[in-house]
Amino acid sequence: MQHTDVGAYALGLLEAHDRHDFEQHLATCPECTAELAELSGLRELLADLDPVEPAADGPDQAQIADVVRRQSGTQRRRALVRRSLGLAAGAALLAGGVGIGIAAAHRPGPHVPPPPGLVVRQATNPGTGVTGKVELVPKAWGTAVTLNLSGIHGPLTCQLIAVSKTGQRTVVTGWFVPAAGYGVPGHPGHLIVQGGTAVQAPGLAAMVVTVVRGPTLVSISV
Secondary structure (H helix, E strand, O other), X not given: OOOOHHHHHHOOOOOHHHHHHHHHHHOOOHHHHHHHHHOXXXXXXXXXOOXXXXXXXXXXXXXXXXXXXXXXXXXXXXXXXXXXHHHHHHHHHHHOXXXXXXXXXXXXXXXXXXXXXXXXEEEEOOOOOOEEEEEEEEEOOEEEEEEXXXXXXXXXXXXXXXXXXXXXXXXXXXXXXOOOOEOEOOEOOOEXXXXXXXXXXXXXXXXXXXXXOOOEEEEEEO
C-alpha cells in the first residue's frame, strides 16, 4: 500500500478493496494517520462548495481531486492540502460557516488570556470511557469550536456534531482515530480537533462525538 493513497482515501476515490487495504495500513502507519488528520473534512468541504463560484485562477473540485491522486512527493502533497483547505474554508464560510477539523496530539503551550465569550464544557460517557471537552468562542459567522478528546480507542472514523436548541444537527468536522487511540494507556496524548458551526453559541444545546454511521461516543451539554 502506497503512502500516496492518503489523498485519494480522504476524497473517497479508492475502490472498496483498496479502501479496506488502506484502512488496515492506517492502523500501523503513524505517517499516514497524521496526514489523514490534516486532510480531515476536505471531502465534505469540497462537496459543499457547489453553490460558490470559484475564482477564475483557482482550482475547482475536479482539479483538486485529480492533483491529490497524482502527487507522489510528501511535501508537495501537503502543500496542496493546505492550499485546498484554505480555499475551501474561505468559500465554505461565505456559504454558511462550514467548519474545518485538524487533528493533532495535544501539546501544552504558553498561557494566553481566554478569548471574550469563551464557554467551556466537559463530559464523560461511562459506557464508552470517552471524555470530551469543548471550548466555544462566539464569532460573527457563528461559533468556533475546539474539542479535546481522550479515552478513545481505534480504528474509528468519527465526527463532531453540533446540536442546536431547535434540534438541528450539523457536522462540524470529522477525523480518523488510529488503533492506538488517544488519551489511553500507551498513548496518553489527547486528540485536539478544531472546527466551526454557523449556529451562534447561545443557540447550541450540545456537542456530540459519534462514530460515522455508528453509535455516540460522548455527548457534551452546552
